[in-house]
Amino acid sequence: MPFSSLGLSSVLLNTLADQNFTEPSPIQAQCIPAILNKHDVLCIAKTGSGKTAGYVLPILMNLQQTLAVKNRHAHVLVLVPTRELAEQVAAVFKTFSKNLLQSVKTVAIYGGVSINPQMMALQGVHVAVATPGRLLELLNSNAVSLSAIETLILDEADKMLNLGFKEEMDKIISLLPKARQNILCSATLSKDLQNIHQLLLKNPIVIKIETEDGSLDLIKQVAYIVSNEKKGPFLRYLINHHEMKQVLIFASSVHQVDAIVNKLRKNNIDAKAVHSKKSQGSRTESLANFKSGKLRVLVATDLMARGIDISSLPFVINYELPRSPKDYIHRIGRTGRAASHGDAISLVSTNELDHFGIIQKKMGKQVELIDSEQIRIK
Incomplete structure (x- = not known):
């Protein structure tokens, strides 16, 4: 099955070819159409299976329609457990968005570095990739708004729950618009993940490719x-x-x-x-x-x-x-x-x-x- 059969634009298909992506991985083949159609998705697949591109590509497609209407607040929020993963996910968004008709600004925000440059970078942001603690700091400083978020992604959701982010995530989720698309990505389906899945996801498409x-x-x-x-x-x-x-x-x-x-x-x-x-x-x-x-x-x-x-x-x-x-x-x-x-x-x-x-x-x-x-x- 080629990427061209999944509903992606010619611009994204050309970028995929430039990056030597020849055909979608099993997780991408199922995630991309589901996310394009605005379904909530629970994605369980091993590390290294291509989950990140599996949600980045359709989100960028959907953003092209959203960004035709001007809005100064972020539309997509990706929550991750570590600074390194924030940078990694943001890099994937930037790689695939560079040739799009409607430009997409992605910012990685995390602790351990000065907050002021991140505050400045958030002006005009479309995709925020964040660790929960630093995001809450920025929210408390009114440096970012979640009022326009249309899509929430929890990446490495299993690890985030294990690391004790629950209280921070509960606070962040309470500030999001109730009408939104939710995507959970994880390598394993733990009991904690099943609980949050039941709370967050509405009639989700569950995609489980294989165990780790x-x-x-x-x-x-x-x-x-x-x-x-x-x-x-x-x-x-x-x-x-x-x-x-x-x-x-x-x-x-x-x-x-x-x-x-x-x-x-x-x-x-x-x-x-x-x-x-x-x-x-x-x-x-x-x-x-x-x-x-x-x-x-x-x-x-x-x-x-x-x-x-x-x-x-x-x-x-x-x-x-x-x-x-x-x-x-x-x-x-x-x-x-x-x-x-x-x-x-x-x-x-x-x-x-x-x-x-x-x-x-x-x-x-x-x-x-x-x-x-x-x-x-x-």
């Missing part, structure tokens, strides 16, 4: 039993032995992320950290360098992973296991994307073995488990 487990087929998984005190040297051995040029490493705390980076750098392995304690400028620079291949190793917490979207990342390493099996699946799902194979390696201490068994059961896959004591490291 389906993305594991392209990922070669292996785990090593390693004592906590030997994880550092063994990690360096893996990076050098496999000649890893681009590897994403996950740890469960800010402190552990920083400790890993310091050890790697002391051993002449170029590495940077991304976590909530880093400045926005530092995080943006590290992510950009990693995506472009200028940075060899990026070490991150689970929260930061939401802004790391690389089509052919070759390696992911779990320095320690996450508490949630879903987070494990999300971590290793950073690789094995866009039909590219990837390797996911986990360093498992003896006290994590039972938990790793639970993760494998939840995943429905057995992972090869190797005792690192059998491996001679230089």
Whole structure:
């Protein structure tokens, strides 16, 4: 099925061709017509399946009609859990809107940076991509109005609910016009998401392509039993032995992320950290360098992973296991994307073995488990 069969304009079709989009992904093939027809939509599909373009393209189409009538307030609100994802979603809107007859102004708004430039940027905005906390600050300062919002999107809705944004989101939603289109996007259908779906969506079209487990087929998984005190040297051995040029490493705390980076750098392995304690400028620079291949190793917490979207990342390493099996699946799902194979390696201490068994059961896959004591490291 080509994009031309979905009701998109010739301008958007040309932009898609310029960006080497040849045919829609399964989620795009179903989302685009549903959103074009102004239905509420619940979209459940694995990370990396093309959900963002699946809602951006039809929203831009619908905006072309809306913008023919002048209105100085934003028409579209996208709520996201992290600054990185805000930038990522805004970039997709800007990429696909650059040749449209009616120009579309998109602004990413998030905390951790000065609020004044964002206040100025919001003048004449059509699409606001926001984290809830900073949006509320701007609303309290009368820097933005939600009175003209026609479409609300909750992207990574499952993560937003888990991160405790409920109170902030309730306040924001109470300020929106009651007559609007609602779109929820998520990798999983959690109990919290089912509850908000029932509250927000009116006669929604539910699109569920596959569970996130389906993305594991392209990922070669292996785990090593390693004592906590030997994880550092063994990690360096893996990076050098496999000649890893681009590897994403996950740890469960800010402190552990920083400790890993310091050890790697002391051993002449170029590495940077991304976590909530880093400045926005530092995080943006590290992510950009990693995506472009200028940075060899990026070490991150689970929260930061939401802004790391690389089509052919070759390696992911779990320095320690996450508490949630879903987070494990999300971590290793950073690789094995866009039909590219990837390797996911986990360093498992003896006290994590039972938990790793639970993760494998939840995943429905057995992972090869190797005792690192059998491996001679230089």
